[in-house]
Amino acid sequence: MGRRCKNNRPVIPAEMLGQEAGGRDGPFRLLAVGAHLDDVEIACGGTLARAVAHGHEAKILVLSRSNYDNYDGAVRRTYEAADREGKLAAEILGADLEVIDFPTKDIPHHSQTVEAIEERLNDWRPNVLFTHWPFDTHQAHQNTALSTISAGRYFTSILMYEPMMPGARSYMAFRPQIYVDVSEFISKKVESLKCHETEYRKYGERWIQAIESRCRLRGFEMGVEYAEAFEAVRLAWNL
Numbered sequence: 001m002g003r004r005c006k007n008n009r010p011v012i013p014a015e016m017l018g019q020e021a022g023g024r025d026g027p028f029r030l031l032a033v034g035a036h037l038d039d040v041e042i043a044c045g046g047t048l049a050r051a052v053a054h055g056h057e058a059k060i061l062v063l064s065r066s067n068y069d070n071y072d073g074a075v076r077r078t079y080e081a082a083d084r085e086g087k088l089a090a091e092i093l094g095a096d097l098e099v100i101d102f103p104t105k106d107i108p109h110h111s112q113t114v115e116a117i118e119e120r121l122n123d124w125r126p127n128v129l130f131t132h133w134p135f136d137t138h139q140a141h142q143n144t145a146l147s148t149i150s151a152g153r154y155f156t157s158i159l160m161y162e163p164m165m166p167g168a169r170s171y172m173a174f175r176p177q178i179y180v181d182v183s184e185f186i187s188k189k190v191e192s193l194k195c196h197e198t199e200y201r202k203y204g205e206r207w208i209q210a211i212e213s214r215c216r217l218r219g220f221e222m223g224v225e226y227a228e229a230f231e232a233v234r235l236a237w238n239l
């Protein structure tokens with residue numbers, strides 16, 4: 001059982017949260033937190049599919065129902081479509097999916113967001129936590145990253161996944177620090193992306209090609225066919 005902190009929420013001892021809690025002693029639990037249905041698939045779908053194929057468990061926590069309109073009122077994505085597409089995509093990766101109802105464009109960095117994530121962390125106790133990169137230009141991505149990092153303050157391993165255009169066009173540069181070989185899982189990643197028909201319609205085939213090409217670039221850097229890259233907030237290393 002975890003310790004209890006002042007507000008009586010269970011807190012997990014740090015030694016249970018690093019990779020030592022999984023690895024040789026049992027499967028890892030990976031939790032990827034994203035602002036919208038599709039963010040996680042774009043950034044770390046290959047890593048989650050690889051983890052599941054190797055006997056680990058993966059969950060995707062999405063902070064908004066991901067329906068949105070244009071500023072002129074034109075509906076770009078309905079809740080029903082986002083929900084259907086997200087469930088199919090998670091199923092292809094072999095990950096569980098939970099969606100929370102913060103506003104799609106205005107997910108706040110606020111105690112309510114932090115505590116909503118914290119509740120899931122304390123409940124499921126992931127070994128590795130993934131989230132957005134906080135210099136992404138999308139305000140909902142930034143706030144999801146900040147809220148996840150706040151919620152994960154007792155967790156040892158937190159990785160930030162690579163942003164994608166348009167949010168990736170930032171004033172800062174993403175620094176790929178940690179690479180995961182996803183060569184065997186690139187087709188699952190692409191398949192999961194194609195489930196997101198509304199986003200696919202918005203950007204076309206070039207959207208898929210760009211994401212796949214970036215995995216090729218990261219793979220080339222790593223010396224494999226395809227890879228996904230992460231920046232670390234911090235990482236426990238189980239030698």
Ligand SMILES: [Zn+2]
Pocket residue numbers: 035036039138141
């Ligand atoms: Zn997003």
